[in-house]
Amino acid sequence: xxxxxxxxxxxxxxxxxxxxxxxxxxxxxxxxxxxxxxxxxxxxxxxxxxxxxxxxxxxxxxxxxxxxxxxxxxxxxxxxxxxxxxxxxxxxxxxxxxxxxxxxxxxxxxxxxxxxxxxxxxxxxxxxxxxxxxxxxxxxxxxxxxxxxxxxxxxxxxxxxxxxxxxxxxxxxxxxxxxxxxxxxxxxxxxxxxxxxxxxxxxxxxxxxxxxxxxxxxxxxxxxxxxxxxxxxxxxxxxxxxxxxxxxxxxxxxxxxxxxxxxxxxxxxxxxxxxxxxxxxxxxxxxxxxxxxxxxxxxxxxxxxxxxxxxxxxxxxxxxxxxxxxxxxxxxxxxxxxx
Amino acid sequence: xxxxxxxxxxxxxxxxxxxxxxxxxxxxxxxxxxxxxxxxxxxxxxxxxxxxxxxxxxxxxxxxxxxxxxxxxxxxxxxxxxxxxxxxxxxxxxxxxxxxxxxxxxxxxxxxxxxxxxxxxxxxxxxxxxxxxxxxxxxxxxxxxxxxxxxxxxxxxxxxxxxxxxxxxxxxxxxxxxxxxxxxxxxxxxxxxxxxxxxxxxxxxxxxxxxxxxxxxxxxxxxxxxxxxxxxxxxxxxxxxxxxxxxxxxxxxxxxxxxxxxxxxxxxxxxxxxxxxxxxxxxxxxxxxxxxxxxxxxxxxxxxxxxxxxxxxxxxxxxx
Numbered sequence: 001x002x003x004x005x006x007x008x009x010x011x012x013x014x015x016x017x018x019x020x021x022x023x024x025x026x027x028x029x030x031x032x033x034x035x036x037x038x039x040x041x042x043x044x045x046x047x048x049x050x051x052x053x054x055x056x057x058x059x060x061x062x063x064x065x066x067x068x069x070x071x072x073x074x075x076x077x078x079x080x081x082x083x084x085x086x087x088x089x090x091x092x093x094x095x096x097x098x099x100x101x102x103x104x105x106x107x108x109x110x111x112x113x114x115x116x117x118x119x120x121x122x123x124x125x126x127x128x129x130x131x132x133x134x135x136x137x138x139x140x141x142x143x144x145x146x147x148x149x150x151x152x153x154x155x156x157x158x159x160x161x162x163x164x165x166x167x168x169x170x171x172x173x174x175x176x177x178x179x180x181x182x183x184x185x186x187x188x189x190x191x192x193x194x195x196x197x198x199x200x201x202x203x204x205x206x207x208x209x210x211x212x213x214x215x216x217x218x219x220x221x222x223x224x225x226x227x228x229x230x231x232x233x234x235x236x237x238x239x240x241x242x243x244x245x246x247x248x249x250x251x252x253x254x255x256x257x258x259x260x261x262x263x264x265x266x267x268x269x270x271x272x273x274x275x276x277x278x279x280x281x282x283x284x285x286x287x288x289x290x291x292x293x294x295x296x297x298x299x300x301x302x303x304x305x306x307x308x309x310x311x312x313x314x315x316x317x318x319x320x321x322x323x324x325x326x327x328x329x330x331x332x333x334x335x336x337x338x339x
Numbered sequence: 340x341x342x343x344x345x346x347x348x349x350x351x352x353x354x355x356x357x358x359x360x361x362x363x364x365x366x367x368x369x370x371x372x373x374x375x376x377x378x379x380x381x382x383x384x385x386x387x388x389x390x391x392x393x394x395x396x397x398x399x400x401x402x403x404x405x406x407x408x409x410x411x412x413x414x415x416x417x418x419x420x421x422x423x424x425x426x427x428x429x430x431x432x433x434x435x436x437x438x439x440x441x442x443x444x445x446x447x448x449x450x451x452x453x454x455x456x457x458x459x460x461x462x463x464x465x466x467x468x469x470x471x472x473x474x475x476x477x478x479x480x481x482x483x484x485x486x487x488x489x490x491x492x493x494x495x496x497x498x499x500x501x502x503x504x505x506x507x508x509x510x511x512x513x514x515x516x517x518x519x520x521x522x523x524x525x526x527x528x529x530x531x532x533x534x535x536x537x538x539x540x541x542x543x544x545x546x547x548x549x550x551x552x553x554x555x556x557x558x559x560x561x562x563x564x565x566x567x568x569x570x571x572x573x574x575x576x577x578x579x580x581x582x583x584x585x586x587x588x589x590x591x592x593x594x595x596x597x598x599x600x601x602x603x604x605x606x607x608x609x610x611x612x613x614x615x616x617x618x619x620x621x622x623x624x625x626x627x628x629x630x631x632x633x634x635x636x637x638x639x640x641x642x643x644x645x646x647x648x649x650x651x652x653x654x655x656x657x658x659x
């Protein structure tokens with residue numbers, strides 16, 4: 001069934017969500033810079049920027065997350081768990097690329113071998129209201145990676161911006177729970193075809209053009225290729241591409257303790273940092289940028305496909321847009337496939 | 340393309356070709372065409388045939404001196420603007436490279452265009468951009484507009500009075516007039532006008548967006564410590580998360596470590612994906628160092644950097 005949400009009712013709708021759920025949505029921190037954040041006031045939500053700098057992964061996998069707290073009080077040791085998610089959650093306004101990335105992260109954090117309580121608890125508690133990406137950028141290549149600007153997989157509800165209102169699709173059981181939402185009205189045929197038009201135009205803009213087929217096999221032959229020496233040259237070794245990547249999921253666990261109490265924290269980590277692979281002895285198996293750049297690309301296009309049969313890239317283009325040295329992964333993919 | 344810039348581009352290519360043919364250098368680090376409008380990208384040229392990939396325009400914003408530590412085993416030909424050459428002089432004072440390791444290809448700078456400022460002037464995506472003298476033409480799907488270059492320059496470039504690189508092996512093009520477009524870095528001015536409380540709030544807000552990607556550090560030629568204090572685990576100076584105090588601590592130490600060393604190129608700010616303002620701090624310190632010690636980074640190769648010099652005659656009156 002197709003419904004619609006009049007934009008006049010958008011804020012009251014957000015407020016109604018917040019009464020029942022913890023709401024997470026894009027918030028602008030400075031002109032043109034936004035992130036997904038827990039919403040305190042409906043006015044904070046800003047859907048004007050298609051893709052915030054920081055991907056939506058941090059809703060399930062925060063950049064810095066307390067795993068538990070501990071305290072020594074006299075002879076007693078107290079440990080406090082932080083695993084539980086106390087309130088249901090809604091993630092609103094995420095674009096299909098970020099949502100597709102969740103299913104890749106599921107392979108790691110909720111896969112056959114391991115279950116990461118922290119990730120899974122948040123994931124289970126969350127209803128995802130995805131949003132059609134009506135203004136994809138020239139750097140977007142989601143459709144080369146089994147996605148698309150209106151890819152619905154992973155969304156429980158899906159919104160399409162029709163100007164005055166949003167078309168609302170209920171896609172899963174979690175989504176169907178919203179069937180009787182008082183702000184949703186039935187959409188008429190005209191509106192449904194208007195939304196189709198928006199979808200068609202955006203889909204037309206992002207044509208599959210990045211040749212990823214067979215890249216895993218190509219890379220099998222390239223472990224010691226001189227290509228890595230060349231491709232790493234401009235990389236500065238910062239962490240922009242990995243932190244802003246919706247699929248990168250490496251972390252580091254630290255204890256932050258003072259006197260008799262502290263907490264165990266896990267923070268995002270990046271394979272492009274030399275510290276990432278530094279061993280206690282001082283030996284570093286990935287001593288230079290060459291090995292580290294290779295790792296980043298191998299993990300996405302070779303190891304991940306080997307383990308989970310999918311490429312760990314959703315084509316969101318953030319690494320292209322925000323790399324200070326202007327490294328373009330599309331070029332790299334083309335070169336790997338050509339060389 | 341404007342005549343002057345085209346001429347410089349030709350000369351850069353010619354010089355690179357010559358250096359590589361004579362094997363005077365192992366590689367030339369310069370600027371190449373980016374894959375996005377308004378962007379150039381660092382390129383690494385190893386054969387004379389590749390020299391034609393080198394370009395020169397108002398999007399050549401990177402300070403390529405930051406790549407030197409990566410190529411310490413090679414003889415490097417490096418394309419430098421005024422600010423980049425100042426970084427090289429400062430690095431030289433710190434003995435960060437061997438004197439005969441470098442061949443500096445100096446280019447008098449026309450001031451670089453702030454790509455984000457241009458982008459923000461349009462609602463739609465810019466798909467093409469080109470430069471004609473004092474104008475930039477940008478085009479999108481349904482628009483084409485000509486902008487005045489001067490309205491879209493980086494703050495650090497607006498105040499620059501050292502556009503002509505010094506102590507280079509060759510200078511391509513005539514020296515340019517050294518007068519600032521604005522007397523004071525606009526954000527330093529605003530910052531100085533604020534009360535201490537307002538300053539702190541501004542700093543807090545900016546630093547609060549930090550994601551600890553360290554792009555500012557890596558883009559900066561002067562950030563070349565063997566081990567950055569944020570990475571040290573013994574002693575541990577700082578935690579690795581996003582607590583406001585850690586973010587602020589990182590930003591304060593990063594800035595202070597630049598005093599008397601920063602050339603004011605603005606690479607840190609341009610590298611930041613979260614668009615955190617950074618040069619209001621470094622340029623403020625640059626002003627202080629100039630006022631207190633009469634010192635500007637990399638302007639006089641023989642002048643000792645004030646914060647790493649000891650002198651029994653040091654004047655003390657500025658310590659309050």
